[in-house]
Amino acid sequence: MHSSRREPRKSPEEAPDAPGLYLHVPFCSAVCPYCDFAVTVGGEASRRNYLAALEAEIALWESGWHPEKPLSQQAFGTVYLGGGTPSWLRPEELGRVFDTLAARLGTEGAWIQLEANPEDVTEESLAAWKSLGVRALSLGTQSFDDESLSFLGRRHTGEQSRTAVELALAAGFDNVSLDLIYGLPGQDEAALTRELETAVALAPHHLSCYQLTIEPRTVFGHRAAKGELTELPDPNQATLFRRVHEHLAAAGYPAYEVSNFARSPEDRSRHNRKYWSHVPYLGLGPSAHSYDGGRNRWWNERNLSAWRKEIAKGEKPIAGEEVLGDADLALEALMLGLRTAQGIPLEPFQRRHGIDLLETDADLIEELVRNGQAVVDGGRLSLTLDGLVIAEALTARFDLEA
Numbered sequence: 001m002h003s004s005r006r007e008p009r010k011s012p013e014e015a016p017d018a019p020g021l022y023l024h025v026p027f028c029s030a031v032c033p034y035c036d037f038a039v040t041v042g043g044e045a046s047r048r049n050y051l052a053a054l055e056a057e058i059a060l061w062e063s064g065w066h067p068e069k070p071l072s073q074q075a076f077g078t079v080y081l082g083g084g085t086p087s088w089l090r091p092e093e094l095g096r097v098f099d100t101l102a103a104r105l106g107t108e109g110a111w112i113q114l115e116a117n118p119e120d121v122t123e124e125s126l127a128a129w130k131s132l133g134v135r136a137l138s139l140g141t142q143s144f145d146d147e148s149l150s151f152l153g154r155r156h157t158g159e160q161s162r163t164a165v166e167l168a169l170a171a172g173f174d175n176v177s178l179d180l181i182y183g184l185p186g187q188d189e190a191a192l193t194r195e196l197e198t199a200v201a202l203a204p205h206h207l208s209c210y211q212l213t214i215e216p217r218t219v220f221g222h223r224a225a226k227g228e229l230t231e232l233p234d235p236n237q238a239t240l241f242r243r244v245h246e247h248l249a250a251a252g253y254p255a256y257e258v259s260n261f262a263r264s265p266e267d268r269s270r271h272n273r274k275y276w277s278h279v280p281y282l283g284l285g286p287s288a289h290s291y292d293g294g295r296n297r298w299w300n301e302r303n304l305s306a307w308r309k310e311i312a313k314g315e316k317p318i319a320g321e322e323v324l325g326d327a328d329l330a331l332e333a334l335m336l337g338l339r340t341a342q343g344i345p346l347e348p349f350q351r352r353h354g355i356d357l358l359e360t361d362a363d364l365i366e367e368l369v370r371n372g373q374a375v376v377d378g379g380r381l382s383l384t385l386d387g388l389v390i391a392e393a394l395t396a397r398f399d400l401e402a
Helices: 043-060 090-105 122-130 146-151 158-171 189-202 219-225 234-250 271-276 304-312 326-338 348-354 362-370 391-395
Strands: 020-025 078-083 110-116 134-142 174-181 206-211 255-257 258-261 281-284 290-292 296-300 320-322 374-377 378-381
Touching: 020 090, 043 122, 043 271, 090 122, 090 189, 110 122, 122 134, 122 158, 134 158, 146 158, 146 206, 158 174, 174 258, 189 234, 206 320, 234 281, 271 326, 281 326, 290 304, 304 374, 326 348, 326 378, 362 374
Parallel strands: 020 078, 020 281, 078 110, 110 134, 134 174, 174 206
Antiparallel strands: 206 258, 255 258, 281 290, 290 296, 296 320, 374 378
């Protein structure tokens, strides 16, 4: 069993532009009816085959990426294990993966964040993860209400959700985050408020709150197609969205992104902010996406078998790629920036994309400010809560002609 303890190194916060590394663990004990991620149910053989393929994929990337430079020289700042269920891997298997990453890709000292399900959280598992250098835990609590958890197909109870958060905090991780899903059919403000009150009382460092979306390829999607299930109406969803933001802000967890809330700036997600800021990231595992920080983005085979077959041939398991044009980069920067509390820094946006938003979209911005949906202050354009409710629709109205 892997038992070495990794001491924390310098915080990657000192190098916010350092690349991020994402590892997708595609296994779950059962597939939730709302889940549209690349996941499957796997046993012992699947575990062994996955780990062997993952180590081989890591080796394939050792020589470099775009731009051509050995990845071991790029000093990854963060490593994020998502899924699926990363806590499905045994500690000795995680240790094996971390050792391979450090040797091949230069991840030693990176900020490691692990997603875990409440039913996998014990004093023993927490101690093992911490000994491996995991600094942050993201707990898939989703709800503290047993009826809601049953509807969502989760395998833990509300009491297990609470206990998992308490144990993780007591174990002394640098950051403990919990996930909540809201907007379930029939959910009202009172029910949502009870969930938020329970979450805040536990005092985690960070919360991620996502509205339930019914995706076509999921069990919920098939039920919706047959008329057996409907999403909460838009006005109700908007009401709950406001409740989440207002309640958490009042409780000391202001939003720094449309779905993410932190107790302090230091508690904000170090890895996810790389996605929102066009910082390079490498994705490993089935369906994982990558971006070189310039114009190139690519993604892996989604199917586990297809992913493994490509690796077995000595090939990187890339299913597709795209070259981003000027308009693509500008639109992404606008869309992602407007989802954050920080908003769009206007001068840097103009320098990078050649677009003066205050000139090209003067009438629209004036309208949004007048309607209380946006603010221009300190050289930044940001959305108010009224604007965030309809952020996607507002972004589509911008004219990004250089």
